[in-house]
Every structure is written in C-alpha cells, then in structure tokens.
Amino acid sequence: MTEMRKEDTVKLISAEGFEFVINKEAAMVSQTIRNMLTSPGSFAEAQHGEVTFPEISTTILEKICQYFHWSLQYASGKETEFPIEPELTLELMMAANYLHT
Amino acid sequence: MEIELEQGWEIIERGITRLKNILEGLPEPKFSSANYMELYTTVYNMCTQKPPHDYSQQLYDRYRESIGDYINSMVLPSLREKHDEFMPMELVKRWENHKVLVRWLSHFFHYLDWEFIPRRSLLPLREVGFICFRNLVYHAFYRDLRVWVLSLIDQEREGEEIDRALLKNVVDIFVEIGTGQMDYYVHDFEAAMLRATVAYYSGKASNWIQEDSCPDYLLKVEECLRSEKDRVSHYLHPSSEPKLLEKVQNELLSVHGIQLLTKEHSGFHVLLRDDQVDDLSRMFRLFSRLPHRLQLVSNMFWEHVTDEFPGLVQRAQDAARNNTLQVKDDSVSWYIFLSRSIVTLFGLVSSSV
Numbered sequence: 480m481t482e483m484r485k486e487d488t489v490k491l492i493s494a495e496g497f498e499f500v501i502n503k504e505a506a507m508v509s510q511t512i513r514n515m516l517t518s519p520g521s522f523a524e525a526q527h528g529e530v531t532f533p534e535i536s537t538t539i540l541e542k543i544c545q546y547f548h549w550s551l552q553y554a555s556g557k558e559t560e561f562p563i564e565p566e567l568t569l570e571l572m573m574a575a576n577y578l579h580t
Numbered sequence: 581m582e583i584e585l586e587q588g589w590e591i592i593e594r595g596i597t598r599l600k601n602i603l604e605g606l607p608e609p610k611f612s613s614a615n616y617m618e619l620y621t622t623v624y625n626m627c628t629q630k631p632p633h634d635y636s637q638q639l640y641d642r643y644r645e646s647i648g649d650y651i652n653s654m655v656l657p658s659l660r661e662k663h664d665e666f667m668p669m670e671l672v673k674r675w676e677n678h679k680v681l682v683r684w685l686s687h688f689f690h691y692l693d694w695e696f697i698p699r700r701s702l703l704p705l706r707e708v709g710f711i712c713f714r715n716l717v718y719h720a721f722y723r724d725l726r727v728w729v730l731s732l733i734d735q736e737r738e739g740e741e742i743d744r745a746l747l748k749n750v751v752d753i754f755v756e757i758g759t760g761q762m763d764y765y766v767h768d769f770e771a772a773m774l775r776a777t778v779a780y781y782s783g784k785a786s787n788w789i790q791e792d793s794c795p796d797y798l799l800k801v802e803e804c805l806r807s808e809k810d811r812v813s814h815y816l817h818p819s820s821e822p823k824l825l826e827k828v829q830n831e832l833l834s835v836h837g838i839q840l841l842t843k844e845h846s847g848f849h850v851l852l853r854d855d856q857v858d859d860l861s862r863m864f865r866l867f868s869r870l871p872h873r874l875q876l877v878s879n880m881f882w883e884h885v886t887d888e889f890p891g892l893v894q895r896a897q898d899a900a901r902n903n904t905l906q907v908k909d910d911s912v913s914w915y916i917f918l919s920r921s922i923v924t925l926f927g928l929v930s931s932s933v
Contacts, residue, residue: 510694514687515616530613534621577624579694 489516489528491544493537503528505547510579535577539570543578550580585635588626589642592688595619596646599684603677604654619688627691636696643689643705647681647712655717665746668728671721672749675713675756682709710759718757722768725750729769730776733811737780748815755817762819770820774827777808781831789836793846795859801832801866829869837873841880848880 489506491499507513512530532540542563549561563571595615601608626635655674662670686693686705693705703711729750732742754765781804788797808828812821833840841848851859867873 511620511690514690515613515620518611518616518684518687528613530617532617576628577621579690 489530491540492529492531493535493540494533495537497537497540499540499544501544501547505544505551508547508550508580509543512578535574536570539567539574542567542571543574543580546575546580582629582633583622583625584633585626585638588622588635589638591622592619592639592642593646595688596685599681600650600654603681616688620690623689624691627696636692639689640692640696640702643685643692644708644712647685647709648716650681651678651712651716656720659717659721665728665743667721668725668746668750671717671725672746672753674717675753678709678713682706685709707759710757714757714764718753718764722754722764725753726769726772730773733773734776734780736811737807744814751815751817762817765817770817770823773816773820774823777824777827778831781828782835785832785836789839794840794843794848794851795846795856795862797840798859798862798866802862804828804832805866829866833866834870834873837867837870837876841877848877849884852881852884 487503488500489503489512491501491506493499503516507516515530516528535543546561549559552559595611595618598608598611602610623639626633626639629635655678659667659670659674682705686709689705696702697704729747732747736742751765751769754769755762758764784804788800792800805825805828808824809821812818812824816824843850848863850856851863863877864874867877
C-alpha cells in the first residue's frame, strides 16, 4: 500500500484513546466530519486533522472506519456486503446517526 | 446524562458568541476540532433526547434569533453610520461575513438539517440565515444601494473610471439574496437599471441625431453596444445582456431610424451613391438586429435604383439614337452601376447574417 501523505489523512480518536489514521476522502463519507473539515479555514485551528469522539468506543470506531472504506469501494462499483456483528448493530447505528453517515 | 435546555444552550451560546467576535475582528482563540465537535455534539444530544427533552424546536428558533440579534446589535448600526461609497463597501463586507456566519452555525446545528427540518418540512438552516439578512438588512438598504450603482454606471458611461470590483460585489448581492431565485435582482435592480439606460440613451440620441452625420452616428451606436456588452460581462448578471442591448438599440436605432437613413448629406442614398462600403456594412450589421428596419432599408435601396434607372435609360436611348460612342459608355456605366449596387447589397446582406 502506498504511503499516505499527512495532508490526505485525518486522525479519529476513540473514547479509550485509540487513534485511527485514515484517508480524508474516506472520513468525509461522514457528513459531520466533512462539514468540520470544510469550514472556512481562518476560523479553525491549523488543521492537524484530529478529531476525538469521547462517546464512541474503539470497537465501534474501528467498524466505522471499515465502513468508510467499504463505502468508497461500493461507490466505485465493487459490490460486497458489509459485515456487521449483531451485537454491534445498535451502537453502530447510533454512531452512524451521530456522524451523519 | 441528560442535558437541560438552558444548560445546553449556555454551551452553544458561548460558541456562537466566539464566532461573532471573530467576525467583528476581536481577538479570540480559533475553533479547534474539539470545540467544533463539542458544539455539534451538544446540539445532537439535545435533539436526540426523549420528549419532553427533545429540544429541536427550541434550537431551531434560537438559531434564527441568534442571527437576528447579531444583525440588530452589530450589523445594522455599523451600516447606518456609513455614507457614500462606504455604505456599499460595508454592506459587501457584512454580506460576506454573514455567509460565513451562516455556514458555521449551520454546521454546528447540522443535526437539525438532517432530521428535524425535513421531518417538519421547515426551511433549511442556510435559507433561514439568508432570509434574516434579507428581511433586516437588504430591505433597509437596497434602494440606497441601487441609487449608488446606477449613478456609478452613468459615470462610467460618461468616461469616468469607477470601482468595477466593488460594483460587481454589490450587484452579486442582488443575485445571491434571492437564494436561488432571480426575483430580487430583476425587480429591485434590473428594472430600474433598464429604465435609467433608456433615459440616458434617449438623451444622447436626441443630440447626436441633430449633430452627427449618418456614418458618425452609426459609429457611435456600434461603440455604445460594444461598451454595454462589456459592462454586462464585468459586473452585471449575464441574463441582463439581451434586455439591455435591446433597450439601447431601440433608443438609438429604432426611434430615430428614419431620420437617420434619410439624412440629407450623409444618409443611405449618399452612402450608396458614394460607395461607402464600410459605412454601409456597419449600417446593415446594426439594422439587421431590427428586422422591420431592415425592410425599410431595402425599400429605400429599391427607391434609389428606380430613381436612377429612368435617367440612365433615357441617356442610353438618346445616345443610341445619336449613335455615338457614348452609348457604350453610358450603357456600360449603367450596367456597372446596377451590378455593383446589386453585388454590394447582396454582399452586405450575406455578411450581416
């Protein structure tokens, strides 16, 4: 996998402090994250591109990152099913709602 | 874990105040992504709590009130104390600020746009924000703005240099304030602009038709049309172009068309007689936009031909009777004249279509 440049990535941090560095384009599948990254620049801190989600657990956040990447793949036509473990469903739905995904 | 209305609102209001201060140029720390998410999350939580703690409606109302408060307390006073070109400058600045304000606030309150607003078929946040500005600021100042724009346009028509960039920004407000509809631009600005244009060119035409020869008048018309087209491209909305050019053409060509063409020493007959091809081309180019006038021109051409024809025929017949060399000359010159005229006419017609 090619090296990702820092400008193309964003860091998502879970409640427990786990850091997920993912592709910016993938993260912007979430409308909430997209809005934040595209707010007029002179009002926001120099974008280190870091967002903390104190209410989203590591497991869920990991699943969400996987969903982002799956979603991008789906958009380019490669159809696969996105696997969701049943016990994660509720939390995942709530997180998706929160992130407007 | 549940947030009370005033408790949550305190957090949100702090963020809104910080945003307003930044817009006013006051020293404030910028928003970190943590700040941003805190505001978003507060709104989110307040909207996803179970009734009676679902505060979506209150947040929607307070969003609008916040914007209204800001306009009344900061924006309007600053506009009222500005005069001359400083008022449009300030208004352009305030409008730009307003767009940023609405963008940020609608991001904080984004969850409303996604859930509550569609469910109740309410106006989206962005539109609410723009309508606030329209009702409170635009309606108070658009007449003054218009007067200023129209006076600048006339100044430019008289050859003065004006601030085109500022003019464009002001005209853009008339377009953008309609949130997708051109109604405000058309009714509040364009109608008056067209009326002013008619008045301006009507005055000019009355002078020029007395003073100028036909070719000189036509040169001025051509230059006016070119410069008005240039004006549109620099600071008016493209949709104004056909309407504007039509008004100018009407005042300069339709109204005085007959007087122009029948000018004694420089009118159509003279141009034909003297073979002024450039001037004739220009005439056809300009009149071809006015079909009924072109008919007039072709009628006059035919008149010209039939006027000259009997005289030449008579001379040809006389020469034939006298059997002089002049016969050939005269009939040759007649043929030359006729064919040249026809070629000119057809050439001009085909080059103007």
